[in-house]
Amino acid sequence: MHLTAPATRRTGIRDTDGMAVASFVLGLLGLLVLNVFLGPIAITLAGVALWRGTRRRGRAFLGLGLGVADLVVLAVFMQADNTISWSL
Secondary structure (H helix, E strand, O other): OOOOHHHHHHHHHHHHHHHHHHHHHHHHHHOOOOHHHHHHHHHHHHHHHHHHOOOOHHHHHHHHHHHHHHHHHHHHHHHHHOOOOOOO
């Protein structure tokens, strides 16, 4: 008899850890480019990873913080330029 449940569980944990890392990377990239898109994606991925119980909680929290920082940076630059977009 072949049991597939442990393999599925291991893959699910690996996917959740991958979401935490992806959240961190996208949040970091969002500080430089496309923060209006990458910020919310980083926040969402971090939230899902934390909800699913990732082993990389620190990375998920960093991704969450960076995603929020992406949106704050966007708001600050938009306010400084008095426009909907910003450029360097």
